[in-house]
Amino acid sequence: MTMFKDVLETVSMIEKERLDIRTITMGISLLDCIDSSGEKSRQRIYDKITHLAENLVKEGERIETELGIPIVHKRISVTPISLIAGSSSDLNYVEYAKILDAAAATVGVNFIGGFSALVPKGFTKGDRILIDSIPEALATTNNVCSCVNLGSSKSGINMDAVKRIGEIIKETAYLTRDADSIGCAKFVAFANAVEDNPFMAGAFHGIGEAESVLNVGVSGPGVVKRALERSQDASFGEMAEIIKKAAFKITRAGHLVGTTVAERLNVPFGILDLSLAPTPEVGDSVARILEEMGLEHCGTHGTTAALAMLNDAVKKGGIMASTSVGGFSGAFIPVSEDEGMIEAVECGALTFDKLEAMTSVCSVGIDMVAIPGDTPATTISAIIADEAAIGVINNKTTGVRLIPVYGKDVGESAEFGGLLGHAPIMAVNKNDSSIFINRGGHIPAPIHSFKN
Amino acid sequence: MRAVVTVIGKDRTGIIYNVSKILAENNVNIEDISQTIMDDFFTMIMLVNLDNMSIDFNVLKNELEKIAETIGMSIRIQHEDLFNAMHTI
Numbered sequence: 436m437t438m439f440k441d442v443l444e445t446v447s448m449i450e451k452e453r454l455d456i457r458t459i460t461m462g463i464s465l466l467d468c469i470d471s472s473g474e475k476s477r478q479r480i481y482d483k484i485t486h487l488a489e490n491l492v493k494e495g496e497r498i499e500t501e502l503g504i505p506i507v508h509k510r511i512s513v514t515p516i517s518l519i520a521g522s523s524s525d526l527n528y529v530e531y532a533k534i535l536d537a538a539a540a541t542v543g544v545n546f547i548g549g550f551s552a553l554v555p556k557g558f559t560k561g562d563r564i565l566i567d568s569i570p571e572a573l574a575t576t577n578n579v580c581s582c583v584n585l586g587s588s589k590s591g592i593n594m595d596a597v598k599r600i601g602e603i604i605k606e607t608a609y610l611t612r613d614a615d616s617i618g619c620a621k622f623v624a625f626a627n628a629v630e631d632n633p634f635m636a637g638a639f640h641g642i643g644e645a646e647s648v649l650n651v652g653v654s655g656p657g658v659v660k661r662a663l664e665r666s667q668d669a670s671f672g673e674m675a676e677i678i679k680k681a682a683f684k685i686t687r688a689g690h691l692v693g694t695t696v697a698e699r700l701n702v703p704f705g706i707l708d709l710s711l712a713p714t715p716e717v718g719d720s721v722a723r724i725l726e727e728m729g730l731e732h733c734g735t736h737g738t739t740a741a742l743a744m745l746n747d748a749v750k751k752g753g754i755m756a757s758t759s760v761g762g763f764s765g766a767f768i769p770v771s772e773d774e775g776m777i778e779a780v781e782c783g784a785l786t787f788d789k790l791e792a793m794t795s796v797c798s799v800g801i802d803m804v805a806i807p808g809d810t811p812a813t814t815i816s817a818i819i820a821d822e823a824a825i826g827v828i829n830n831k832t833t834g835v836r837l838i839p840v841y842g843k844d845v846g847e848s849a850e851f852g853g854l855l856g857h858a859p860i861m862a863v864n865k866n867d868s869s870i871f872i873n874r875g876g877h878i879p880a881p882i883h884s885f886k887n
Numbered sequence: 888m889r890a891v892v893t894v895i896g897k898d899r900t901g902i903i904y905n906v907s908k909i910l911a912e913n914n915v916n917i918e919d920i921s922q923t924i925m926d927d928f929f930t931m932i933m934l935v936n937l938d939n940m941s942i943d944f945n946v947l948k949n950e951l952e953k954i955a956e957t958i959g960m961s962i963r964i965q966h967e968d969l970f971n972a973m974h975t976i
Contacts (some may be wrong), residue, residue: 438891439921441974442932446893446963500945503965684973691972 445684449504452657453719454685456692457712458508459495460548460633461488462640462648462705465514473523477534480519484511484538484547487647487702492543494699498692506692507854511539512638512650513549521561528565532572532579539578546621548638550581553628556590556877566596569603573618574610580636586626586823588830592878597823600624601816601872604837608808612841615849619838620771620803624819626826626833631706632762637834648705649697652762653689654712655681656721659745663727674728675748682709682752690757708762709753710798711745713773715856721745721766722775722785733775734785742766743796763832765798771838771851771858772803780859787861795825800833805849805858808841815839817868820878828881888937889918889967890944892951896960898929905958906933909950914941929960934967 448454468479488511495509513535520528532550539547550572552562569581583600586592604619611618623637630641633650640648662681663674686709697704713721722733725741746765753760768790770776779785787804794800800822806815819835826833840849840860848859894906903922910917915935922931940947948964955962 438934438970438974439923439932442891442893442970443925443930445970445973446895450961497945500948501966502969503963504969687972688969691968695968 452661454655455505457654458652460510460650462512465519469522473525481538485541488542509544511547512640515551517552517561517565528568529571532576536576546635548580551639553584554596555587570606580621582623582637584625584628589884591880592823597816601812605812608839616840623834623836626823647702650705651693652708655685656711657718660724678748679752682749683756686753686756706761707757709764711766720773720775732784733779746797763798769803771856801835805838805860807844810839813869813872816872892933893963894931914939
């Protein structure tokens with residue numbers, strides 16, 4: 436049988452190297468749920484989600500069985516709620532979050548994203564109310580995720596939003612202080628947010644998207660690491676080739692799952708996001724891939740170059756494998772969700788500043804980083820501004836998911852449990868940024884945005 | 888529709904008998920079969936045709952898992968599509 440080796444390779448990827456489909460995320464447009472009555476609008480939202488996603492979990496599990504590949508999460512993303520709720524006379528949108536939470540529980544998904552606002556250039560009335568509602572929404576729901584897009588390469592950075600989001604993160608941390616400020620783990624501040632990302636906490640269903648689509652997020656850091664382990668003497672060119680091949684195979688598996696689920700649910704297949712998304716499990720770490728390349732610890736000199744090569748090779752392998760590659764498609768570096776990153780922070784090899792440098796060459800940003808609970812809101816805003824600047828100037832997505840853990844300081848750690856892992860609290864620069872942040876206004880669009 | 892059955896574990900008597908018995912009972916045809924010893928482990932891959940299968944895929948999978956436990960092997964059944972997708976351009 437010619438496929439003998441191939442079959443065993445796939446089986447080994449799934450059994451030993453933790454290849455999985457990280458998420459199938461159904462994007463649902465809520466634009467037809469707008470109503471001047473908040474109550475009516477929410478009823479429509481609930482009805483639409485529970486109708487369209489009724490079989491999402493069931494079909495996902497069926498395909499998991501048939502293909503023998505785990506599909507870890509089944510999730511939903513919706514149109515940014517600020518656009519839906521903005522037409523209502525409500526002055527607080529927490530009830531919208533609660534109805535999303537209820538719909539998610541009914542259909543059995545573990546996260547629903549889209550309690551979001553898009554404000555790179557300015558706020559609407561609905562955007563302001565939504566942002567003000569975020570802390571309570573995240574504290575009073577279980578499965579709702581929120582993100583705010585506050586900058587873009589086309590329009591610059593909304594510094595008023597940056598300032599406000601720093602305060603919002605602090606409020607959320609306080610409201611969820613009994614659980615190590617976990618509410619903040621469900622919120623991302625983005626620049627250049629992508630409208631078809633299937634990964635949480637930053638998933639939302641963009642307004643340019645179809646009525647309903649099925650997006651897929653694939654993962655497989657273990658597969659890439661194992662492939663590199665087998666080629667200890669490889670040069671950089673050879674390593675890139677190995678990573679591309681592994682990424683190709685992983686993407687093909689994801690493409691198959693995505694198109695099959697979409698067909699069975701009778702919705703169009705959206706995109707496939709090939710991202711190396713780590714988990715706290717041993718053997719599922721992006722940091723360990725970088726170390727496999729020859730770095731003593733993730734975070735030492737050379738880490739940025741290693742990550743840049745990894746990210747680029749992953750994208751190239753993925754693009755060859757599917758015509759529907761979208762989302763982030765690269766390597767994620769969430770600290771608390773990656774056992775190699777956690778170790779690197781704990782032994783002092785990986786610092787906040789190095790992490791920031793790494794975000795300039797990979798898919799996301801400062802992700803799942805716990806910082807001291809007494810970090811001023813303006814410092815958090817300044818961190819967001821730095822990340823947004825990296826994204827806006829380099830035409831890439833950057834996100835910030837920071838957890839200022841209430842009542843904790845450097846040397847302690849936050850426990851989130853499950854896939855969110857645990858996070859050693861990282862030191863941030865103690866110098867003041869408040870005068871800078873309090874200026875307010877807008878950082879103008881960069882020169883390269885003028886392409887018309 | 889075809890599926891791939893992978894059987895891996897310590898070699899013993901009756902492995903093929905036990906697996907093919909379940910397949911035959913449920914009208915699953917074996918189209919190709921290949922086996923070897925790898926790193927001291929018995930490794931067998933079967934390509935089976937499910938077109939005339941008399942039970943649900945899930946039930947067949949459970950039956951195979953049950954026998955896997957009895958004979959102390961790992962047995963997986965997966966749609967052929969996955970392997971074709973990952974290993975062919």
